[in-house]
Amino acid sequence: xxxxxxxxxxxxxxxxxxxxxxxxxxxxxxxxxxxxxxxxxxxxxxxxxxxxxxxxxxxxxxxxxxxxxxxxxxxxxxxxxxxxxxxxxxxxxxxxxxxxxxxxxxxxxxxxxxxxxxxxxxxxxxxxxxxxxxxxxxxxxxxxxxxxxxxxxxxxxxxxxxxxxxxxxxxxxxxxxxxxxxxxxxxxxxxxxxxxxxxxxxxxxxxxxxxxxxxxxxxxxxxxxxxxxxxxxxx
Amino acid sequence: xxxxxxxxxxxxxxxxxxxxxxxxxxxxxxxxxxxxxxxxxxxxxxxxxxxxxxxxxxxxxxxxxxxxxxxxxxxxxxxxxxxxxxxxxxxxxxxxxxxxxxxxxxxxxxxxxxxxxxx
Numbered sequence: 001x002x003x004x005x006x007x008x009x010x011x012x013x014x015x016x017x018x019x020x021x022x023x024x025x026x027x028x029x030x031x032x033x034x035x036x037x038x039x040x041x042x043x044x045x046x047x048x049x050x051x052x053x054x055x056x057x058x059x060x061x062x063x064x065x066x067x068x069x070x071x072x073x074x075x076x077x078x079x080x081x082x083x084x085x086x087x088x089x090x091x092x093x094x095x096x097x098x099x100x101x102x103x104x105x106x107x108x109x110x111x112x113x114x115x116x117x118x119x120x121x122x123x124x125x126x127x128x129x130x131x132x133x134x135x136x137x138x139x140x141x142x143x144x145x146x147x148x149x150x151x152x153x154x155x156x157x158x159x160x161x162x163x164x165x166x167x168x169x170x171x172x173x174x175x176x177x178x179x180x181x182x183x184x185x186x187x188x189x190x191x192x193x194x195x196x197x198x199x200x201x202x203x204x205x206x207x208x209x210x211x212x213x214x215x216x217x218x219x220x221x222x223x224x225x226x227x228x229x230x231x232x233x234x235x
Numbered sequence: 236x237x238x239x240x241x242x243x244x245x246x247x248x249x250x251x252x253x254x255x256x257x258x259x260x261x262x263x264x265x266x267x268x269x270x271x272x273x274x275x276x277x278x279x280x281x282x283x284x285x286x287x288x289x290x291x292x293x294x295x296x297x298x299x300x301x302x303x304x305x306x307x308x309x310x311x312x313x314x315x316x317x318x319x320x321x322x323x324x325x326x327x328x329x330x331x332x333x334x335x336x337x338x339x340x341x342x343x344x345x346x347x348x349x350x351x352x353x354x
Binding site for chain 1: 243258314324328
């Protein structure tokens, strides 16, 4: 009783705070100085048409590296938490669950058609991150959705976790290496000026941003796929 | 105007998520509450970055560099939220992993069964 009173009290208090924020908030009429300088600098200085990707992969690339490290840690700890899990119910002396029916032909055919298309779409999102909406994180999530589709269609299929781990480590090492090259050949860690800027709006442009984007996409896709695989009953 | 609506929606989602976390006793429902909380925060951050009549900060044929500063929304909140979404998904995965282990050991999803560390 006291606890539910406390809950209501906390919610109401926070609601009052939020209400004052919502009432007194007035929409921005123009960009703040930092945002304005980013909007001008990214196309001119980095040659990237998508300002968000330019910020993510050059000006705030160190942050992005930290986020990728967090993601790696989560993949590792999901393996740590779930890896030593007890085996399937029948091996613990409990009544065996009914074996899952194989998925129907409609589902199998649909996923066989969709999986390659989703993969191509993921590659498109990753490689056009500097030109249109997209980038490494988003494309990596699309890759993971393709892996999830395959896992749902073929529950007994084993994905090669070792291959994914090696690919992911390689992509991470290359990402850091690109950053160190920037330290030597350009202005600082993860500076994208190590490659020529190229023509604005062309596929090969914006310095090292497409390379960083591709490495990030591969890394995020592998990590999310490994996390998905950890949640299945281990053999 | 539109960002006021989006901001209010986000703040309401945060409240709903917090209410779910505080009142429910089932761990899965608590996790859903945390997800709502996180999604609400993302919506609030994006809403703050909106500029009146702004468009996406992507330069192309219809948006030249000279007029970009007056016509785009703030790109910084978008950049922050892109990474926050992925991290939110990863945190949810960790919570679900712990839930699986707790269910293995306690055979229940109610947090009332977990009294060992309560002071």
